[in-house]
Amino acid sequence: MSQPATLPRARNAMGRREALSRLGLLSTALLAAGCTPMRIVLRLYPAEFDESQYRDSILRAFVLTVIPGAAQSDPNLIRALIDEDYPLASHSGYLASDLHHSSRSRFGRSFDQLGPDQRTEIVLQAVESGGTTTRLYTGAIFLTQIAYYAGIYDPAAGCRLIGFDGRYRFTGIQATTHPNPDRFLATTLTTTGDPA
Amino acid sequence: MHSIEADVLVIGTGFGAAAPALRLAEAGMRVTAIEKGPHIDPAKDLQQTQDPQYALKYLKSMGGRNLGLTYAEGLGGGSPFYEMVSLRAPSHAFEQTDDLGNRLWPRGVDRASLDPFYDVADQMLRVEQIAPHHVPKSGLVFAMMMKNLGYTCERARYAVQGCFGCGFCVTGCIYSAKQSLLLNYLPMAEAAGARIETDLEAEAIDTLDTAEWVQPHGVIASLPYRYLVRCRRRTGSKEHIQFRAKILILGGGTVGTAKLLLRSRESLSRLSPHVGRNIAFNGSVKTAGLLPPSFPDADMFSGRSHPGVISYQFLDSHGTSITVGKPLPLQVIASARLRLHGDERQPTFWGTPHVELMKQFRHRVIVLGAFGMTPPLGWMSHRGGDRFDLHLDGRDRLERYYKETKGLLHSIMRRNGCRLRHADFVNKEGVPHDDLHFSTAHHVGSCRMSDSKSTGVINSMGEVFDYPGMYVTDGAAIPTSLAVNTAHTILANAERVAVSIVERHSVKREQIVASQLR
Structure with a gap:
């Protein structure tokens, strides 16, 4: 975009x-x-940063900055940031606007056109700037990480990036433990749950 | 306003409420139990998801600067969402004292006196020690760490049957393997004649003028109606309902019961000033590390959500039990900003360095957690209406405890060759707590039992001082941290109080005990 x-x-x-x-x-x-x-x-802030493809493009670049390696094709990539069920939705236009203006001012290009290091620099500067801006950015990072790593919009898929399988598919109890468990177990102190 | 009479009104349906509801209904009393949260059908309502919106439907919190309490609202209280850990509190826990050396538990209540009721709870929830070949990988790795250092470690006990380790214990077991109260106490109470209403919140308690303020003895039919409880439906028409009850059981949880009594203080003027105070919280300390290559896979994302093992090695010396945390991704990233010790790269808690850690999380990370016998230093205040604040005293003592406990966990990690991870725990907005902060679901004691009104809210039999026929049977009654998960002790104590209520109202103890063991 x-x-x-x-x-x-x-x-x-x-x-x-x-x-x-x-x-x-x-x-x-x-x-x-x-x-x-x-x-x-x-x-x-400019109206175009509310509910526009341009805003979405900037937010998409933001998520890929917070989570390098996130699947760019994921249809839910920025959903948490604009989901009315979460508090960032009412601030997402401003967040996009702020990213845009910071990157224009520092690098002369839009945030979504920057390379990974430049994007990281912009976000890092905002996170460390203090006050409300820090709260806004840390809140957006927090929500982005929860949504992506936990796969909240697709419970069946989980998060391939960190090996979270999502909804359970039957593998049996043996897949959850190691063979010959006794070799791991330590000496016990109590048989009654009362070590006194 | 709709008005209903009941011999017994039970407020709540969790571990502290379900046992009295069942036992008093079995004894022939007209019992109504009301639950503020929604009805839960495990097959239809519970989901395998990490969506915060789902969790927030049932799990609520109360936060202060230094203390955060999490609790459940829904049929069965915390039981659909707990980790099924069913451990008895060790004897040490019952012998804790206040600053003057006075024992915090009332005379006559200790591990030995609770053991028969733990037995009943074990039987009702089909509690069993986990088999070695069911211990999740993370638990086995923790056991190996303890074994390497010559320490002891126990296989824990759980309320579960037929678990195959899907890992979604804390979002609710959709297979009904977890023996939550939805499978035993609550349907049994209904079968015994109890009526259970959900989405109905008790807003205030008043006394009835006709009540004679003497100790109520004799059969239930001869007792006067003593309490008026005003309730409001939380859904639909939001109708107001009031209950007139002869016996009132407060079992809405450590937070819920204290809030209800604080809201009702004007009409219950003889309440102890200790209502809402003395909150104990099992001082939870967590620390994470990266396993060395010599250790096998600790798979954090599979197997039951509690790792199957616990160590009492440091109960005597440090007042803590130790286990391994096995958080699902949402919990991990919701509560901590993780980074490796010594990694100075920027940014720290997001971007490439953080993603590298998250990629290793499932297989190579271990999270150790300690539950300590921290003193009851939490308290809540009422600002009016439904506004409450949560506080924590004793900062210096708790800082010392936190530092020592963390040092212990770090020592276990280091001596096993782990590389430590740094974690900044954050609040709901993702902002790090800038201070000492304890977060727990093991909060107890807000209306604690004690030998006198000058030190507690209820007597050793659960009855509120100066309010005959009003009982507290939930976590609010438990006067100390336990150093283990609290649910089983809350249930055992509720069984104990239920027996005494039945006994006082002319049903022989042997009958109810026989009924419990049926």
Whole structure:
């Protein structure tokens, strides 16, 4: 997926003011300071990073950065990040936007066009930047790892990368143990469960 | 509001609730048991998945800065999801004392007095020691590590029949091999006449003005209705239901029972100030290492989820039992950021170095875990409504315990040639705990039994001080950490209390014991 020819346009400013007015409790000082939570809450990032193929392409590159070797063809690769059942869904547009702007600023290219080392550098910098950005990125990494390693969207498949077989297929008890188990077992201390 | 009368209202359907529900129904009492969580049919509802959304349907948590408690909400309480480990608490556990040297368990309750009830629990749950040829590979590797150092190790006991080691014990056994309460106590209670309702939450307890506040003796028919329990349906119409009960059994778990009593404190003004305090938590310490080539495959992803073995080698010297953790992938990555000691590559907990470790996880990693007799230093506070906070005191003592225990586990690893892994445990948002933190499903003691109201909430027979006919029979009653999994002791104690209730209400002890052993 190639990046847009121009940077996506900003959201409607009136919409932001209306949102502020409705929320009431938010201070304009926080907004002026570019406070990340406010930017997420008020969606102060280009609209194209919400629910677009471009966003998906960036998130896909993010997952492959967190888990090098993950199957690129996996249809569930970024699903956890945009699944409404998980908290990242409402932040995924901002996450994609932040990755895009960081990579443009540092390497002059979109995040999904960077090589693995450059992508790692971008994510590492975000993780170490502190405050809300760190929380957002560590949360996204955490969710990505759970979803991929545990195979949460395809329980039958598991995760081939780490040898997790997923749903049980009958192999028998002998496949779960070693032959001649007595050679492993140590001396016992109690026959009653009471070593006193 | 719908109103129902019952001789006995049992709140909860887990290990602490199921035995009283069965025994009192067998004794001819009109028993109703209510469960906050959903009905569970093992064949239809349980799944072999690591999806957090599935787990969160049944497994809940309460978190504080230094302590996290996990518990189950659903028919059978924790029994559909536990690891089937059915160990008796060692005698040491019953002899723990407070800072003044006073024994924490009440007079007359110790391992010997519980043994007959452990026998009953063993029989009901068909508990057996695992056969050597069923011990999972990870357990055998752990046993080999202990053997190499001249230490002892025991094959553990489990409530299971016909297990073939699918490994999904903690998401619920879909083959009904695990002898959860769904297969024994609960259907037997229903067969004996008990009524069981799910998706019904007890919100508050009140006393009835007509009650005579004397010790209730005599047959159940002669007892007054003493307690009013207001409940709310959690599904559908969310209707309100109130129960009038002569005997009230609180068996909603260490967290649930304490919350209910704290919410009801205004109407139960004579409750002990110890409600919600003295939470013991089996101080769990885990550490991971990479096995040297001389060890065989420790296959972390196959076989029953508890590894089949436990060592009491350090119970005397350190107050801990040791076993090997056998986590499924979700649990591993949900609770720890793993990296190899000495690996300075960046990034640490994601990216290439982390993937390299995860690839080795199944076959070459070993996770040792210790359960310790940590003092009852947890407590919860009520901020109003349904808002509670969890706290942990004694930071210095617990830091010492944590450091010493971790040192012990590291020593076992190192002397076996393992390369240590570093783990940063994280919270629900994936952010590392920046402080000492214990996470457990073995929490007990929030309404502990004791010799007096000045030190506990219930007496040695489970009855709430100054509230005749109200009993606590779940983990909340157990006053100390046990250094082993808590379920079997909770069940044995609940059987013990059930016998005493039946005995007090004119059914002879011999009859109920005979019934237990049938």
